[in-house]
Amino acid sequence: MTSVGWTVVALVSVLHLTSAQVEVAPKEEIPPYYVDAISFASSTSQHSRVDVFVQIPYRILAFVKKEDGYRASYEITIDVLDSTGKLCNEKVWTEDVKVETFEQTVSSQGYSLVQRSFEVFPGLYSIMTIVRDEETRQSQRILQKLRVSDYSGSQLLLSDIMLVNRLNLSGERKSIVPNVSPNVGLIPDAFHIFFEAYNEPKLDSVKFVIDILDQKKERTAQIEQVQKLSPGRNQVFMRIENESLSVGDYTLLVRAFAPVQPEGQENQSLAVTSRSFIVRWKGLPAAVKDIDIAIEQCVYEAKSSEMSHMREANTPEEKQKRFLEFWKKRDPNPSTPRNEKMESYFARVEYANKTFKHYIEGWRTDMGMVYIIFGPPNNVERHPFDIDSKPYEVWTYYTLNHSFEFVDNSGFGDYRLTTPIWEVWERPHD
Numbered sequence: 001m002t003s004v005g006w007t008v009v010a011l012v013s014v015l016h017l018t019s020a021q022v023e024v025a026p027k028e029e030i031p032p033y034y035v036d037a038i039s040f041a042s043s044t045s046q047h048s049r050v051d052v053f054v055q056i057p058y059r060i061l062a063f064v065k066k067e068d069g070y071r072a073s074y075e076i077t078i079d080v081l082d083s084t085g086k087l088c089n090e091k092v093w094t095e096d097v098k099v100e101t102f103e104q105t106v107s108s109q110g111y112s113l114v115q116r117s118f119e120v121f122p123g124l125y126s127i128m129t130i131v132r133d134e135e136t137r138q139s140q141r142i143l144q145k146l147r148v149s150d151y152s153g154s155q156l157l158l159s160d161i162m163l164v165n166r167l168n169l170s171g172e173r174k175s176i177v178p179n180v181s182p183n184v185g186l187i188p189d190a191f192h193i194f195f196e197a198y199n200e201p202k203l204d205s206v207k208f209v210i211d212i213l214d215q216k217k218e219r220t221a222q223i224e225q226v227q228k229l230s231p232g233r234n235q236v237f238m239r240i241e242n243e244s245l246s247v248g249d250y251t252l253l254v255r256a257f258a259p260v261q262p263e264g265q266e267n268q269s270l271a272v273t274s275r276s277f278i279v280r281w282k283g284l285p286a287a288v289k290d291i292d293i294a295i296e297q298c299v300y301e302a303k304s305s306e307m308s309h310m311r312e313a314n315t316p317e318e319k320q321k322r323f324l325e326f327w328k329k330r331d332p333n334p335s336t337p338r339n340e341k342m343e344s345y346f347a348r349v350e351y352a353n354k355t356f357k358h359y360i361e362g363w364r365t366d367m368g369m370v371y372i373i374f375g376p377p378n379n380v381e382r383h384p385f386d387i388d389s390k391p392y393e394v395w396t397y398y399t400l401n402h403s404f405e406f407v408d409n410s411g412f413g414d415y416r417l418t419t420p421i422w423e424v425w426e427r428p429h430d
Contacts, residue, residue, distance in 0.1 A: 032060050032140040034180040037127045038160040041151035041198050041233065047119045048148045052078050054129055055180035058110035061097060062135035069100040073134040080118050081126040088125070091116050094134070108337055113180070122150035156206070156256060157198040158273035164192035167237065174237065185279035190241045193252065195273060197227075197234040203258070205229055206270065210238060211253040212245070215289070220245070226259055245279045246316045247291050252277060283324050283339070287346040291319050297349050297363055300373050302326060348372045358414050366417035370395065370404050373421075377404075391415075400424050 034055040042049040054076060061072040073096050080089040097112050104110055125146050132139040151157050163179035165187060176194060184191045197206070210223040225238055240252075255269040280286065288294040295310045302310075306326055313319040327342040328334065352368035353361055362368045377395035384391045391408040393415060402424050406415035 031142065033057060033129075033131055033142070035127065035129050035142050035144060036162070036178065036180045036182075037144065037146045038162050039146065039148040040159045040196055041157070042119055044119065046121065046152070048122050048151055050080065050118045050120055050125070050127075050146065050148060051115060052118070052127060052129070053113065053115045053178050053180045054078070054131070056112045056114075056131055058097070058099075058105055058107060058112070060131070060133070060140065061105075061112075062133050063097075063099070063102075063105040064135060069098055070102060070105050072097040072105075074112075075132045075134060076114060077128075077130040077132075078116055078118075079128040079130075080120060081128060083124045085126070088120060089118050091118075113177075120148055122148050124148075151198055154200045156201055156203060156271045158254065158256060158271045159196040159198075161252060161254065161273055161275040162194040163275075163277060164194050164237070167192045174235075182277045183280045184240075184242055184277055185245075185247070185281050187242065189243060190239050193238050193240060193254075195236050195254065197229060197236055197256065197271070199229045199231055199234055202231045203229050203270075205259055206256045207259050208236065208238065209255050209257060209269075210240070211255075212240070213251040213253060215249050217251070220250070242279065247279055247281060247284065247294075247320070248289050249276065249278050251275070281320050284320070285343050285346045287350040291316055291323060294346070295319065295323055297346070298323075298326065300369060301330070301345060345372065348375065358412075365415075367406060367415055370417065370421065374400065374424075392418075 036053045038051050038053075040049045040051065056074065056076075058072070061074060063070040063072045073094060075092065075094050077090065077092045079087055082088050095112060095114060099105055099110070125148060126143055127146055128141065128143050130139055130141045149157070149160075151159070162176075163182070163184060164176050165179040166177040168175040168177075176192075179187065179191065193210075205226060205228045208225045208227060210225075211219050212221040212223075214220050221241075221244065223238065223240065227234075227236060238254075251274055253274045254272065256271040257269055261268070278289075280288070284291075284294075295307070298310070299307060310319060310322045310326060313322050327339055330341045331339045332341055349363050349372055352363045352365070352371050356362035356365045356368040356371070358365055363372060374397055378398045379396040381394040381396075383389065383393070386392075391411070393406045394403050395406070396403040403419070404417060404421065405419045407418050408415045
């Protein structure tokens with residue numbers, strides 16, 4: 001497939017008795033597949049072009065043994081919906097996948113990559129993708145929003161940004177494999193980004209400045225590159241070193257400046273584009289976004305000596321190594337790539353942070369602590385408006401034959417544990 005000179009490789013005052021009103025934390029959500037939609041200028045002046053990339057891991061496909069290897073087939077649908085939900089465009093087709101060995105069918109590295117382009121007017125859209133396995137007839141879908149820019153202006157304009165997994169050079173021609181997943185943590189040493197610059201003002205050159213911003217929008221790195229431009233469409237590739245990027249969520253902010261700026265206009269950019277990306281290391285749950293915080297969150301599972309061992313590591317890489325070694329000892333199925341114990345634990349941490357946050361993070365609250373250690377209670381009694389008592393809740397765990405009482409002494413939702421936890425902490429529990 002070719003596209004513009006580059007190739008993509010393929011509230012009641014009564015006793016509330018409920019059954020598990022504290023919801024069960026869902027298991028870690030792993031996307032069934034990955035989708036990236038990127039807008040560029042179209043060859044027609046009134047439209048923009050949207051390139052949709054879909055990466056389907058072999059793990060979601062049902063392979064059938066054939067004489068010449070293993071085969072799978074899936075139907076894929078890409079719908080482009082406008083801001084009202086009206087279907088603007090749809091493409092449906094079938095893909096066949098063939099591999100030689102069974103090991104390839106279960107490999108975490110194997111995937112099928114497809115791409116389709118759509119001509120649309122600038123605006124806000126939703127991209128719906130549906131992947132249906134032809135053998136099992138099971139379907140999975142992903143819906144994401146996309147704002148398509150207008151590239152018809154007379155000023156310098158920049159397209160959306162593509163994350164590049166691999167960049168191959170053959171003479172002056174570049175062949176690229178997109179990193180459809182937002183995670184660049186598995187790409188060794190460095191990754192590239194690709195975008196287009198539309199040089200209607202016919203500038204000779206510009207200086208591109210990339211700021212890498214963390215979750216707090218603080219700059220963690222900056223890269224500069226001066227590039228000569230031709231009139232019209234220009235392809236830009238920039239290399240991003242990722243060795244120094246720790247686990248986390250980031251934003252790439254790309255700005256274009258005149259190489260020599262008039263006095264007093266040093267910070268006035270000509271054009272701007274941005275996109276988000278993440279860094280996750282292999283083996284870490286998606287809920288883990290900061291290795292230091294993740295280590296501290298292990299306090300309900302780890303002994304003090306184990307906590308010290310992880311905390312005292314000198315580098316992020318060594319912390320990650322010790323963190324994974326700690327959880328590997330608790331892996332119920334060490335022969336599989338996933339560590340269900342670790343995933344379940346951090347799914348509870350994530351739920352606690354969303355549900356029990358008060359003056360402190362949810363995982364540090366008493367409710368959060370009990371939830372993370374024992375999981376969701378079998379029954380919850382809520383007493384928010386009893387006349388003769390302060391608001392309180394009672395969580396009952398039938399499997400433990402034990403109940404925990406939390407009282408809100410302040411009246412501001414700060415529920416504190418009033419029953420002992422130590423006598424049941426060491427009992428076996430999930």
